[in-house]
Amino acid sequence: MDRRLIDYKPELEIPPRRGASVNPATAWREDHGEMAFAARLLEAESPAALAAALTDLVGRAGGHGPIARPLMGVLQRSARMVFPVNATRAPGDLKRKAAAIFGMELEGLSPEDKEFEVARRFVRLAGDTVEEARRRPAQEPGQAVQLALLHAARRHAPGLLRQRAQTAVPQAGRWQRQGNLIVVLEC
Secondary structure (H helix, E strand, O other): OOHHHHOOOOOOOOOOOOOOOOOOOOHHHOOOHHHHHHHHHHHOOOHHHHHHHHHHHHHHHOOOHHHHHHHHHHHHHHHHHHOOOOOOOOHHHHHHHHHHHHOOOOOOOOHHHHHHHHHHHHHHHHHHHHHHHHOOOOOOHHHHHHHHHHHHHHHHOHHHHHHHHHHHOOOOOEEEEEOOEEEEEOO
16 A cells, blocks of 8 residues: 555635625624634623623624614623623532533533533524524514524523523412402412
């Protein structure tokens, strides 16, 4: 066997198709955009830096206009659950919670890889939330963002839906009997 053939490793570059249209809504994911945003979110050391990274992510994903403010509010609340900006809790607790939210198995990964995978999942969740909210222009912006988050969470963060369902159930309430009926108040 000729040694030169074994050592041959060609570089393959596939040129872009001519006339292929680039969708601006998903163009931010190209060229390692998802990984770059995940790294920026992990590097955020203050709430302001986290907000700046999220603002850039929302802007690149196309979250402009009336949906921008509700999107930022929803994504900032979600990001606080995932990223330890101020180290009030142990990082291991946050990783376990984030893995449960995103439905991930992180066994066998290094701590850095675990954090990076969680951040990538969050970027996917945020990007799909923005794209889904943009598809709902006829709805009120706050409602469109909430529905978009639910739709994106079904795909990327099933644990987030379980958490919301558990916290949505009232723990106490008032009721009164009216004949054969029980009327629940304040629900």
